[in-house]
Amino acid sequence: MIIRLYLKPVGKCRTMADSENHIRVRFAPSPTGHLHVGGARTALYNYLYARKTGGKFILRIEDTDAKRSTVESYKGIIESMEWLGLNWDEGPLRGGDFGPYTQSGRSVLYHNEAQKLIDGEKAYYCFCTPERLETMRFEMEEKKLPPKYDGRCEGLSEVEVAERLSKGVPHVVRFKMPHEGSVFFRDIVRGEFSFENGKLDDFVLIKSDGRPTYNFAVVVDDAHMKISHIIRGDDHLSNTPRQVHLYRTLGYNMPKFAHLPMILGSDHSRLSKRHGATSIAYYRNRHYLADGLLNYLALLGWSFDGKKELFTRKALIEKFSLKKISKNPAIFDNSKMEWINSEHLKEVSLAGKISLVQDVLDEEDLLPPEFDVDITKPVDLKIVPDREEIKETKSHNYKMSDKEIERLATIIIVLGNRLKLLKDVPAIIGYFYTDDYKVDEEAVRMHLLRSEIPSRMNKLADEYQKLRYFDRKSVEKVLRDLAFDLEIAAGELIHPCRVALTGKIVSPDIFWVVVLLGKDKSVERLRKAAKLYSVT
RNA sequence: GGCCCCUUAGUCUAGUGGUCAGGACGCAUGGUUCUCAGCCAUGAAUCAGGGGUUCAACUCCCCUAGGGGCUACCA
Numbered sequence: 301m302i303i304r305l306y307l308k309p310v311g312k313c314r315t316m317a318d319s320e321n322h323i324r325v326r327f328a329p330s331p332t333g334h335l336h337v338g339g340a341r342t343a344l345y346n347y348l349y350a351r352k353t354g355g356k357f358i359l360r361i362e363d364t365d366a367k368r369s370t371v372e373s374y375k376g377i378i379e380s381m382e383w384l385g386l387n388w389d390e391g392p393l394r395g396g397d398f399g400p401y402t403q404s405g406r407s408v409l410y411h412n413e414a415q416k417l418i419d420g421e422k423a424y425y426c427f428c429t430p431e432r433l434e435t436m437r438f439e440m441e442e443k444k445l446p447p448k449y450d451g452r453c454e455g456l457s458e459v460e461v462a463e464r465l466s467k468g469v470p471h472v473v474r475f476k477m478p479h480e481g482s483v484f485f486r487d488i489v490r491g492e493f494s495f496e497n498g499k500l501d502d503f504v505l506i507k508s509d510g511r512p513t514y515n516f517a518v519v520v521d522d523a524h525m526k527i528s529h530i531i532r533g534d535d536h537l538s539n540t541p542r543q544v545h546l547y548r549t550l551g552y553n554m555p556k557f558a559h560l561p562m563i564l565g566s567d568h569s570r571l572s573k574r575h576g577a578t579s580i581a582y583y584r585n586r587h588y589l590a591d592g593l594l595n596y597l598a599l600l601g602w603s604f605d606g607k608k609e610l611f612t613r614k615a616l617i618e619k620f621s622l623k624k625i626s627k628n629p630a631i632f633d634n635s636k637m638e639w640i641n642s643e644h645l646k647e648v649s650l651a652g653k654i655s656l657v658q659d660v661l662d663e664e665d666l667l668p669p670e671f672d673v674d675i676t677k678p679v680d681l682k683i684v685p686d687r688e689e690i691k692e693t694k695s696h697n698y699k700m701s702d703k704e705i706e707r708l709a710t711i712i713i714v715l716g717n718r719l720k721l722l723k724d725v726p727a728i729i730g731y732f733y734t735d736d737y738k739v740d741e742e743a744v745r746m747h748l749l750r751s752e753i754p755s756r757m758n759k760l761a762d763e764y765q766k767l768r769y770f771d772r773k774s775v776e777k778v779l780r781d782l783a784f785d786l787e788i789a790a791g792e793l794i795h796p797c798r799v800a801l802t803g804k805i806v807s808p809d810i811f812w813v814v815v816l817l818g819k820d821k822s823v824e825r826l827r828k829a830a831k832l833y834s835v836t
Numbered sequence: 837g838g839c840c841c842c843u844u845a846g847u848c849u850a851g852u853g854g855u856c857a858g859g860a861c862g863c864a865u866g867g868u869u870c871u872c873a874g875c876c877a878u879g880a881a882u883c884a885g886g887g888g889u890u891c892a893a894c895u896c897c898c899c900u901a902g903g904g905g906c907u908a909c910c911a
Binding site (some may be wrong): 426436468535566636640806 | 873
C-alpha cells in the first residue's frame with residue numbers, strides 16, 4: 301500500500317496590508333434606462349471581485365446627461381441592484397468617504413480639475429457653435445478625412461477668451477490632445493494596447509451646460525474615489541486612450557483596466573428593448589431567482605474550468621477571477637438561463653419554496669383559495685415545515701392557516717422538479733386554488749369526448765364519494781379496482797380523470813391531485829365533466 | 837469612411853504545436869411511468885475561409901470575410 305502525504309500547497313505569499321487591501325472597484329451606470337442584463341453582469345463582476353479580494357464595491361450614478369437622466373431610472377437601477385443582492389459598500393443610500401456618489405453633485409470638482417488643465421494650458425475654451433461643428437464634420441467627411449475638431453479656438457488669445465467669456469458666449473472646454481506620439485495601456489483581459497495620439501481629437505471636457513462629459517467625469521471620479529480596477533464593458537475600450545491621457549496630465553495614479561466582452565441579442569446586435577427581456581426588473585417581476593440570474597450572467601464571459609456551471613453566490617465569489625474572463629461577445633440565451641434558474645430552485649428549502657410559491661399565488665389573486673380543502677389527516681408525508689421558517693422569508697399579504705400551509709407544502713412536494721420556474725405556478729397548480737382555471741380544449745377532445753367516458757366519470761365519482769379515508773393509497777385502489785371491474789386499463793380512467801380535475805393533459809401524480817383537491821372538489825369536478833360532455 | 841476589438845456545434849464555454857477537440861443548455865432516440873417533469877442511457881452537431889511557418893496547426897504569422905465598438909456638447 302502506498303501512502304501519500306499530501307501537503308497543502310502554500311498559498312501565494314501575500315504580505316498583509318499590501319495592495320490587495322486597497323482594491324476598490326465600481327459600477328457606474330447612467331440613469332437613462334432600466335438596469336439591463338449587460339449592466340448587471342458588469343456590476344456582478346465588480347461585486348465578485350471586490351468580495352473575493354476583500355476590497356470595496358462602489359456604486360456611482362453617472363447622470364451628466366441632463367436630457368436623458370431620469371429619477372425613475374435612478375430608482376429602478378437601485379431597486380434592481382438591491383434585488384440582485386449586489387450590495388455596494390459606498391454609494392447612494394449608503395454614503396461613504398468619497399461622496400457624493402452622484403455626478404450631478406460633484407460639479408465643483410470637475411470645474412476645479414478643468415481649471416487646472418486650462419491654467420496649465422492642457423485645455424482651452426471653445427466657442428464654436430454646434431452648427432459650425434456639424435458643417436466642419438460634414439466637410440471633413442467629404443474630403444474623406446477622419447472627422448476631428450480642427451482646433452480653431454485653441455489659437456484664441458487670452459484677451460479674446462476673456463472678452464467672450466464676459467459676454468457670456470456659450471462655450472465648452474476642450475482637452476488639448478498632443479498630435480505626436482502614442483499612448484500605451486494594459487488591459488487585464490485584452491493585453492497591451494498602443495494608440496496613436498494623432499487619431500484622437502480635442503474632445504470636450506465640460507459641456508456648454510456646465511456639466512462634464514463622460515470621458516472627463518469618469519476619470520476625475522475614478523481617481524478621486526481611488527478606484528483601483530476599472531471593470532467595465534468593452535464599449536469603453538476605444539475611450540480608454542483618451543482617458544489615459546487625462547490620468548497622465550492630471551497626475552492621477554493609473555488604475556488597472558479590465559474590459560468585458562459585450563452581451564448581445566440573439567441577432568448578434570447590441571442588446572436593446574427590441575430583444576424583449578433585457579431588464580432585470582422583467583426577471584424580477586416574473587419571479588426568477590436573483591441567484592439563478594446572477595449565476596447565468598456570471599457564465600456570460602467567464603468560466604471556472606469549463607465544466608462546473610452551477611454556482612451559489614458564495615461559490616461565485618470564491619471562484620471568480622478576472623484572468624478567466626473571455627474576450628468574445630456572448631449572446632444571451634434564455635433557455636439556458638431558465639435551466640440554471642430551475643436548478644437553483646431545486647436547491648431552495650421546502651419552507652423557502654412555500655414562501656416563494658405563496659408569493660406568486662398571492663400576486664395572481666389565487667389567495668385566499670376559492671374553496672377549502674381538508675386533506676385527510678394522516679397524509680403519508682410528514683413534512684410540515686416550521687412555520688417560523690416560512691414567516692421569516694417573507695411577509696405576505698395573505699396569511700395562510702397551518703392547514704393551508706400543510707396543503708401547499710404537500711402540493712410542492714408532489715410537484716417535485718416539475719416546478720421549474722415560479723412564473724409557471726399559476727398555470728401548473730392554479731386548479732388547486734380556483735375553479736376558474738384554464739381548460740385545454742385539446743385535452744378534452746383527447747380524453748373526455750367519448751360516449752363511454754361520462755358514465756365512467758360518474759362511477760368514479762360515486763366510488764370516491766363513498767370513500768371514508770381519502771388518502772392517496774385508498775384513492776388509487778378505488779380507481780384501479782373500478783378499472784378492473786370495468787375491464788379497462790387503469791389509464792382509461794386516469795387520463796379522463798386528470799382532464800376533468802385539472803383541465804390539463806399533464807399534472808403531477810393523479811392520485812395526489814385527487815387527494816389534494818379533496819373529496820368534495822374531486823367528486824364535484826368529476827360529475828361536472830360527466831355532465832358537460834355527456835351529450836355529444 | 838477611419839481606427840480598435842472579437843471569431844471553437846444553434847447558444848455559453850474548456851483546450852494544447854501531435855487530444856477520439858472536453859463540458860453545459862438546447863435538440864433527437866430509447867428505458868423507467870398514469871401524463872408530464874425528472875432520472876438513466878445513447879445520438880446528431882464545432883475549430884469562419886484562404887494562404888503561409890512547421891515533420892506536424894484548432895493552436896503561431898498574414899490576408900479575407902463576418903460581427904461588435906469608438907469616431908457626440910450619449911454614456
